[in-house]
Amino acid sequence: MNAAGARRGLWVLCITVTTCYGVLFYAFPVLASSITADTGWPLASVTAWFSGSQVVAGLAGILVGRRVQAQGPRPVMTAAALVAAPSVAVIAVSPDPWVFGVSWLLAGAAMAGLFYPPAFAALTHWYRVGRVRALTALTLVAGLASTVFAPLTALLEGLWGWRGAYLALAAVLLVVVVPLHAFGLPRTWTPGGGEHSGDRGDVRAVVRSRAFWALTAALALGSFTVFAVVVNLVPLLEGRGFGTAEAAWALGVGGVGQVLGRLVYAPLERWTGPVRRAAAVLGACAVTTVLLALVPGPLLPVLVIAVSAGMARGVLTLLQATAVTDRWGPGHYAVLNGIMHTPLMLAVAVAPWAGAALAAPLGGYPAAFTALGALAAVGALIATATRPRGR
Numbered sequence: 001m002n003a004a005g006a007r008r009g010l011w012v013l014c015i016t017v018t019t020c021y022g023v024l025f026y027a028f029p030v031l032a033s034s035i036t037a038d039t040g041w042p043l044a045s046v047t048a049w050f051s052g053s054q055v056v057a058g059l060a061g062i063l064v065g066r067r068v069q070a071q072g073p074r075p076v077m078t079a080a081a082l083v084a085a086p087s088v089a090v091i092a093v094s095p096d097p098w099v100f101g102v103s104w105l106l107a108g109a110a111m112a113g114l115f116y117p118p119a120f121a122a123l124t125h126w127y128r129v130g131r132v133r134a135l136t137a138l139t140l141v142a143g144l145a146s147t148v149f150a151p152l153t154a155l156l157e158g159l160w161g162w163r164g165a166y167l168a169l170a171a172v173l174l175v176v177v178v179p180l181h182a183f184g185l186p187r188t189w190t191p192g193g194g195e196h197s198g199d200r201g202d203v204r205a206v207v208r209s210r211a212f213w214a215l216t217a218a219l220a221l222g223s224f225t226v227f228a229v230v231v232n233l234v235p236l237l238e239g240r241g242f243g244t245a246e247a248a249w250a251l252g253v254g255g256v257g258q259v260l261g262r263l264v265y266a267p268l269e270r271w272t273g274p275v276r277r278a279a280a281v282l283g284a285c286a287v288t289t290v291l292l293a294l295v296p297g298p299l300l301p302v303l304v305i306a307v308s309a310g311m312a313r314g315v316l317t318l319l320q321a322t323a324v325t326d327r328w329g330p331g332h333y334a335v336l337n338g339i340m341h342t343p344l345m346l347a348v349a350v351a352p353w354a355g356a357a358l359a360a361p362l363g364g365y366p367a368a369f370t371a372l373g374a375l376a377a378v379g380a381l382i383a384t385a386t387r388p389r390g391r
Contacts, residue, residue, distance in 0.1 A: 010137060013138055030150055068338075071191070080118075084114060139262050156168050216340045219323065220379075257310025260311050274326035279380045
């Protein structure tokens with residue numbers, strides 16, 4: 001892969017991954033209340049179908065990883081976009097909750113080929129030693145998905161209702177993502193990783209190792225914690241007497257922190273080894289989550305902690321992108337990352353319920369956030385066992 005082709009692939013993925021997250025993930029929270037108000041379908045069932053799409057995406061990740069490893073990202077991501085566009089269109093015109101739900105499950109299968117994991121695999125393959133810069137660029141741009149698509153979705157909903165909004169977003173997938181994947185992504189691909197395909201052990205040996213499953217468990221606990229915090233931060237702060245606008249500011253500055261955290265990752269990668277880095281990042285997720293539980297106000301220190309929590313979340317995304325290569329090399333990255341991301345996606349799928357599910361028996365959201373921080377701390381401890389044998 002020449003440098004020009006790699007750069008073109010990076011910019012294509014910056015556009016398409018941002019668009020896919022915007023359409024397939026961030027549009028839903030904006031439209032959920034309109035869907036229930038218009039159709040009368042219970043919010044719990046509507047949200048459950050959306051969460052089910054995340055479960056399907058996680059389960060499909062293993063197959064997608066294998067296909068990317070063998071064929072490259074272009075055919076896989078093009079096919080996924082061709083599934084996603086009509087799935088979103090059918091969501092828009094669904095006459096009943098069952099058609100709505102099945103369409104979301106199909107969209108979930110497409111997400112497995114459109115979100116970060118296949119894009120990370122492509123960039124790791126193309127850039128090799130320069131992968132951290134490429135991965136950072138992608139996550140910085142894609143981190144703006146909610147910033148762009150949340151207000152755009154709200155505008156479309158105001159003009160045409162939730163059905164019209166989803167039809168317009170389906171058209172965006174068809175007009176933007178499909179052709180960019182089909183014609184913009186490089187055709188060159190060496191199956192299995194080329195000359196590096198056998199480095200640091202084969203897939204079976206890695207997947208059977210204690211280090212691989214320790215890494216998977218640690219990152220799953222971290223993902224569960226940070227996504228539960230994002231979804232439940234507003235009710236935590238409203239329960240402490242902050243207004244909705246103030247709580248929204250805390251959530252928003254967390255997004256700024258996420259971008260800042262991704263800028264920090266490159267020097268962190270130079271200064272620390274893989275095991276110490278994983279433990280430190282997960283430890284930061286734990287500490288910031290517990291601080292959100294312990295500090296009731298005033299608003300300024302809460303905002304500072306929210307920015308810090310966002311930074312930890314942003315660094316965690318890049319840690320997930322590089323953890324496999326740091327330990328076992330790039331040769332089988334797509335397959336190994338696909339296997340590892342299945343439990344991570346499942347953790348993300350159930351995280352929205354974590355706050356409410358823990359708050360009730362524990363006596364409130366502060367206690368729930370303390371428990372979430374403890375889970376991330378367990379992840380940090382497990383991360384210390386992620387060094388492959390002989391390294």
